[in-house]
Amino acid sequence: MSIHPLRFGDEGQAATRELRTRFAAARPELARTLETFEALDRQYGGEGPLPVEDAEELVAAAITQMAHLEDTPEFADLTLGIALWAARHGVPLRPMEPVTNALALRSNRATSPQDLAAVFGLMQGLIAHVGTQLSADLECSNPERPWRILHANFAITAIRTEDPTLVDFAFDALDAALPDERGGFYAEALALAMNARIAPAVRERIAARHRKWILG
Secondary structure, rough: OOOOOOOOOOOHHHHHHHHHHHHHOOHHHHHHHHHHHHHHHHHOOOOOOOOOOOHHHHHHHHHHHHHHHOOOOHHHHHHHHHHHHHHOOOOOOOHHHHHHHHHHHHHHHHHHHHHHHHHHHHHHHHHHHHHHHHOOOOOOOOOOOOOHHHHHHHHHHHHHHHHHHHHHHHHHHHHHHOOOOHHHHHHHHHHHHHHOOOOOOHHHHHHHHHHHHHHH
């Protein structure tokens, strides 16, 4: 029989404590921020709104610092840890570019269906969290805008899982979020699918969306 140690605090508090333990020493410039995250969790709990005025500024400063650390080994994990702390507390995420890049990096590094499904879940949760903030998508002329990249990468990650349920979910999300670009996305995806070893069920789903938005 294995012995399971007791944990103090809720799951959110445990996640923040692990984040601080893993990265405070490696990134001393963020140590105080991570300690503040942990202190806020201890005082108010690991999830739910925070009755403090500067939480958004705290997160924005941390994410901005991460934008300068994209070449470091801890970039993806630390950036996503900060983003998940914000999501647990309903704190807006600005700027979004580092978070978008961290998700893309995590997806590109995934080597198994389980890894890809985990990234898919992260993307789904963070897309939902920033939906109110980004869904107006007023910079439609900018192909690098986070709302577009998030949904394109979400769909690509779903394709790579080869799970039809996840593919359908991500395609529905992309269709709703990027109505002016969905045809182009499926045309490109279909061209790639013809030359790649993609499961037939997934290739057919791409072809069906292509028929709907390009040929229909």
